Amino acid sequence: MKNTKVILACIIVGLFGILPLGLNVYQQHVMIVCLFYVMMSASWNLLAGYTGQVSFAHAAFAGIGAYTSGILAVKAGLSPWLGIPLGVLFAAVIGFGVGLLCLKMGGIYLSLTTLGVSEIFHIIINNEYEITRGTMGLQVPGLLVEYSKTGYFYIMLVTAIVSLLVIYWMIHSNIGLNFRAVQNDEKAAASLGVDVIRIRVLAFTVSSALAGLAGGVYGHYLLLITPEIPSLDQQFLVLSMTIIGGMGSFIGPIIGAFTLEILSEYIRGYGEYHVLVFGLIALSMARFAPNGVVGLVQAGWAKRSTS
Amino acid sequence: MKKSMVCMVFVVLLIFIGSAGFVAAExxxxxxxxxxxxxxxxxxxxxxxxxxxxxxxxxxxxxxxxxxxxxxxxxxxxxxxxxxxxxxxxxxxxxxxxxxxxxxxxxxxxxxxxxxxxxxxxxxxxxxxxxxxxxxxxxxxxxxxSNSGVVNETIAKWVIHEGFKKAYIVAENTDWGLGIGKLCEKALNAAGIANKTVVTERKGQDHYTELAKIKAFNPDVILAFVYGTGLHYFVAQAGEVHLTPKAIILDGAGPPSLWPDFWNNVGDYGNLECLVSSMHKDVELxxxxxxxxxxxxxxxxxxxxxxxxxxxxxxxxxxxxxxxxxxxxxxxxxxxxxxxxxxxxxxxxxxxxxxxxxxxxHQWMPPMLVIQWQDKNQIVLYPPAGATGSLKHK
The missing domain is CATH 3.40.50.2300 (Response regulator)
Structure with missing residues (x-):
């Protein structure tokens, strides 16, 4: 069974490896954006889906990664290849801090606090426009000397694979078991020797670091970093992708990210209404299929197996 | 279960790849x-x-x-x-x-x-x-x-032409606002016209703090570089605090003062407001x-x-x-x-x-006009060759 999984994973990665050969420049761009959302949704899912901490600051951490690397590149001339790891580190440190701040919080209180953190970050970016250029956008150097869509596709693919491997390893190790124990019942988990504080803060830190990585790479791909990356629109999009795909499952956010990003390209002509469409889909899924697409498929599969 | 997941990913990918076929352009x-x-x-x-x-x-x-x-x-x-x-x-x-x-x-x-x-x-x-x-x-x-064209050919010349002595520049925090604000400062300083600048948030809806500073300076003219409905808030609030009509506001972009909802949003405070434009029915080149x-x-x-x-x-x-x-x-x-x-x-x-x-x-600069709203009629003030009236003060 384990071998089958590895073979399947290798086939999928292999197919993605040759994917740019069959895609034009526009389709490659869409795939790159999909991979960014895969990283964002999967890392948010690690926090919300596995430890039950619904944070609204996830897009803000992507912004921290992007702006740290971008500002270092523009103001200090630092290579993005060094700036991105520093952005990841900074996002992790801030994530650790927010994790500690929210230690005693759960449910709506945690969500409201992270919403506040996100908004504070947004206000700083907009007001400190002499450093961040605010809504004007910070133009940053790319990761490649010669711009190449295919090159960025592979960079984003490798980054996404690394992120997914980290997440997969965590949820299939003892840490993942502890995550689930904390999500189900903190007191029961603590009585069984799980260090709840450590687990909650760890989830926040790792999730924030991965968001910072996604934001950093994405910003240097776009060559432009704007407050759109750490916006609430972005946050709710990531949330919708995870819920629609299937929160609390490894593959759910991946499916959600691809489905919604590709769908959004088709309905982009409707302007801001495409966010409304996503909201309606997310609402319908939450009401009729709370386990997302993955849950629907699992239910269908189980039904077929029994009949 | 795993197979079905993989199948779903492939289906999504295939739909995406297949649907983007190129149809020959007619x-x-x-x-x-x-x-x-x-x-x-x-x-x-x-x-x-x-x-x-x-x-x-x-x-x-x-x-x-x-x-x-x-x-x-x-x-x-x-x-x-x-x-x-x-x-x-x-x-x-x-x-x-x-x-x-x-x-x-x-x-x-x-x-x-x-x-x-x-x-x-x-x-x-x-x-x-x-x-x-x-x-x-x-x-x-x-x-x-272009910012430099509009400032040097129209706005600065109009300010001098009208004999304004004190000007306040309100610039939104965008490339346009900050750029044109700086160029105005430079042109007004060169002309010996006292001026001050305040930077405002592009999407800001509350301008009372800026307006208090502007009122204390007692300017003759306010050069407002705020685009969008933010300009409407600015004009209405300037009227509420009685900064206008003693001081004249110039909408340094123009279109927000021409949008259909301008008068609904600003009411009578829009009267005597000036704006930059490249179009007027009596000045067709x-x-x-x-x-x-x-x-x-x-x-x-x-x-x-x-x-x-x-x-x-x-x-x-x-x-x-x-x-x-x-x-x-x-x-x-x-x-x-x-x-x-x-x-x-x-x-x-x-x-x-x-x-x-x-x-x-690679720049072509079209001629620009300064227009004033006078009882909801557009009166061209500048350049003098195209003027259809003169500046009204209260």
């Missing part, structure tokens, strides 16, 4: 970028109106390279990231041969980088920041106002300007107000003319043709600057 596509949503969505509406009249005009006169011209409009919402990705989408998905438009400088500054990278000619219509052309990119042109007004009235059943509908009309005509003269859609040939443009449009005779080194490169 029309020649031009891309337009501009805000259709956000605080300046009205500009997108004006662009749409101008595009309709321009495509009708071009197609009625033989089209482009023997084909009908088709315009694909991509919404940028005035946001640089949406603008850059929208521009790229027009080129890579819609296969447009040229891109036109834009009304936000920050969005245009993001777009010119894409135009330069993809080597696709881009004619900016109404984004004024100097660096757009000052970067001297081969594929970037501007057939519209060419026969095409008159034709544009008549066609607009016929098509939309109202008189044109927002001059940006006419700006995009001109830019579409400039693009069509360049494509026809080039005889090809090759980007380098289009740049050569654009550099040799000599075309009469609604705002005069177009000729792009070709001297490198400053914002004049």
């Amino acid at each position: 029309t020649l596509k031009i891309g337009v970028v501009g805000p259709r949503t956000g605080t300046a969505a009205a500009t997108g509406k004006s662009f749409t109106e101008g595009i309709k009249l321009a495509t009708d005009y071009v197609n009625a006169h033989g089209g482009v390279l023997g084909k009908k011209m088709e315009v694909v409009f991509e919404d940028t919402a005035g946001s640089p990231d949406k603008a850059a990705s929208g521009f790229e989408r027009l080129v890579t998905r819609d296969n447009v041969v040229m891109v036109l438009g834009e009304s936000h400088s920050s969005a245009a500054l993001a777009e010119i980088e894409v135009a330069n990278r993809l080597k696709i000619p881009f004619i900016v219509a109404e984004a004024w920041a100097d660096p757009i052309t000052a970067k001297n990119y081969k594929f970037v042109f501007r057939a519209g106002p 060419t026969k095409l300007a008159t034709l544009f007004r008549k066609n607009y009235e016929k098509e939309f059943g109202k008189a044109p107000t927002d001059y940006k509908s006419r700006s995009i009309f001109d830019v579409v005509l400039i693009a069509a003319d360049a494509i026809n003269r080039a005889g090809t859609t090759d980007a380098n040939a289009l740049v050569d043709a654009l550099e040799k443009t000599s075309l009469t449009v609604t705002r005069g005779q177009v000729a792009f600057g070709t001297t490198k080194g400053g914002p004049e490169y």
Whole structure:
């Protein structure tokens, strides 16, 4: 069974490896954006889906990664290849801090606090426009000397694979078991020797670091970093992708990210209404299929197996 | 279960790959970028109106390279990231041969980088920041106002002409606002006119703090570089605190004071407000300007107000003319043709600057007017040659 999984994973990665050969420049761009959302949704899912901490600051951490690397590149001339790891580190440190701040919080209180953190970050970016250029956008150097869509596709693919491997390893190790124990019942988990504080803060830190990585790479791909990356629109999009795909499952956010990003390209002509469409889909899924697409498929599969 | 998951991923990928097949073009596509949503969505509406009249005009006169011209409009919402990705989408998905438009400088500054990278000619219509052309990119042109052109040729001269002694500059925190604010400071200092500047948030709705500072300075004129409905809040709140009409407000962009909801939002506080514009029914420089007004009235059943509908009309005509003269859609040939443009449009005779080194490169600056609202009538104040009245104070 384990071998089958590895073979399947290798086939999928292999197919993605040759994917740019069959895609034009526009389709490659869409795939790159999909991979960014895969990283964002999967890392948010690690926090919300596995430890039950619904944070609204996830897009803000992507912004921290992007702006740290971008500002270092523009103001200090630092290579993005060094700036991105520093952005990841900074996002992790801030994530650790927010994790500690929210230690005693759960449910709506945690969500409201992270919403506040996100908004504070947004206000700083907009007001400190002499450093961040605010809504004007910070133009940053790319990761490649010669711009190449295919090159960025592979960079984003490798980054996404690394992120997914980290997440997969965590949820299939003892840490993942502890995550689930904390999500189900903190007191029961603590009585069984799980260090709840450590687990909650760890989830926040790792999730924030991965968001910072996604934001950093994405910003240097776009060559432009704007407050759109750490916006609430972005946050709710990531949330919708995870819920629609299937929160609390490894593959759910991946499916959600691809489905919604590709769908959004088709309905982009409707302007801001495409966010409304996503909201309606997310609402319908939450009401009729709370386990997302993955849950629907699992239910269908189980039904077929029994009949 | 795992198999079904993998199948789903493949199906999604196959749908995506299969549906993007390219259908041979029977029309020649031009891309337009501009805000259709956000605080300046009205500009997108004006662009749409101008595009309709321009495509009708071009197609009625033989089209482009023997084909009908088709315009694909991509919404940028005035946001640089949406603008850059929208521009790229027009080129890579819609296969447009040229891109036109834009009304936000920050969005245009993001777009010119894409135009330069993809080597696709881009004619900016109404984004004024100097660096757009000052970067001297081969594929970037501007057939519209530039910050330095508007300040040095119109705003500063008008302030001196009216004999104002003290001016307050209100600049939004955008490339356009900060750039034009700095140029105004420089021009007013050179003219010996006392001035101060305050920077305001682009999407700000509460200007009372800035207004208290401005009132303490007691200026004769306020040069407001705030685009979108934010300008409406500013004008209404300036009236509420009795800063106006003693001090005259100049809307340094123009269109927000011409949008249909202006009077609903500002009420009587809009009276005596001044604005910059390139269009007035009594100052039509060419026969095409008159034709544009008549066609607009016929098509939309109202008189044109927002001059940006006419700006995009001109830019579409400039693009069509360049494509026809080039005889090809090759980007380098289009740049050569654009550099040799000599075309009469609604705002005069177009000729792009070709001297490198400053914002004049690939720039054509149309003449601008200063207009004052007097009892809801537009009175041209400046330049004196086109004036239809004089400044009213209370």
